[in-house]
Amino acid sequence: MNTSPLPPAQDLGWGITCIDTLQERPGLACCYLVGRDGEYAFVEAGTAHGVPRLLALLAERGIAREQVRYVIPTHVHLDHAGGAGVLMRELPAARLVAHPRGARHLIDPSKLIAGAEAVYGKAAVAQMYGEIAAIPEERVIVAGDGHVLPLGRSELRFIDTPGHARHHFSIWDASSRGFFTGDTFGLSYRDFDGPGGPYLFPTTTPVQFEPEAWFGTLDRYLSFKPERMFLTHFSVVENVTKLAADLREGLHRYVALATPLxxxxQRHGALLEALNQDALAALKKLGSAMPEARVRELLAFDTELNAQGLEVWLDRPAA
Structure with a gap:
């Protein structure tokens, strides 16, 4: 594990820095610091455990905490928003920007905490996420579809992007011709980059996986003609049209492999193995030489969550 006192950070251009929040392992989850004309925003908040790394980066770069105008979790899943309240306490001038369906859960996170503890147990939630703090309502901006916020002389535009979760938005940044996509442009770990390009796959985390809505979100993304996507898991990817097609194909495959099960x-075990086999086949097609055991190890956390989410989807009553 990286034990540097400062966060591992990569400047991507356009005033955007990718910061590894070191959740579970390096290269799994990140936040972005976006700076324009002396004003800053954090896109994603990670967990409370990662907040010191975000603050250390500000200090290293001589950025006053008062210069941070916004903290913007793309949705309220705790790997994205769990640290938002702790981070906001340290940023006196910042406003928290939240999706209309998610804002109330950041103002009062008791349901988020109870839900996580019901699945993992109280001790495990504390270990994974640290303190999950409430955010005063007067410091929250609710950003519906089409909402625009200024950042320096640029602006950030929010669009509703369901499919992974109904409380999910993405942020269009015209300066970089890119979207901050949270989880709705899938996951793509740099460990798997190879001769065939990035491996991108869906995340069907419980409980709001909706493939038809997700297809609509992909169409919406492409209507902006983006040149790059800033993923929370992990970092920036380009060749957006091809990757969107890959993700669409992956969603179709997930539906096809889950439906017969x-x-x-022993449905859960069958789904786990089907997802593992899907990943191994996709990586082989991309020319990856990573050993099977290492693929399974790196994807174990996501495969478990994806299997759980697909089970929730399978059990949902037909509309």
Whole structure:
């Protein structure tokens, strides 16, 4: 594990810095610091454990905490928003920007905490996420579809992007011709980059996976003609049209592999193995030489969550 006193950070251009929040392992989750004309925004907040790294980066670069105008989690899943309240306490001039469906859960995170503790247990939640602090309502901006916020002489535009979660927005940054996509442009770990390009796959984390809505979100993304996507998991990817097609194909495959298992005995284990086999086949197609055991190890956390989310989807009553 990286034990540097400062956060591992990569400047991507356009005033954007990718900061590894070192959740679970290096290269799994990041936040972005966006700076324009002396004003700054954090896109994503990570967990409370990562907040000192974000603050250390500000100090290293001589950025006063008062210069941070916004903290913007793309949705309220705790790997994205769990540290928002702790981070906001340290940024006196910042406003928290939240999706209309998610804002109330950041103002009062009791349901988020209870839900996580019901799945993982109280001790595990504390270990994974640290303190999950409330945010005063008067410091929250609710950003509906089309909302625009200024940042220096540029602006950030918010669009509703369901499919992974109904409380998910993405942020269009015209300066970089890119979207900050949270989880709705999938996951793509740099460990898997190879001769065939990035490996991008869906994240069907419980409980609001909706493939048809996700297809609409991909169409919406492409209507902006983006040149790059800033993923939370992990960092920037380009060749957006091809990757959007890959993600669309991956979503179709997930639906196809899950549907026959709806009433299967030992369904969870069958889904886990089907997802692992899908990843191995996709990586082989991209020319990856990574050993199978290492692929399974790196993807174990996501494969478990994806299997759980697909089970919730399979059990949902037909509309």
């Amino acid at each position: 709806r009433t299967a005995p």
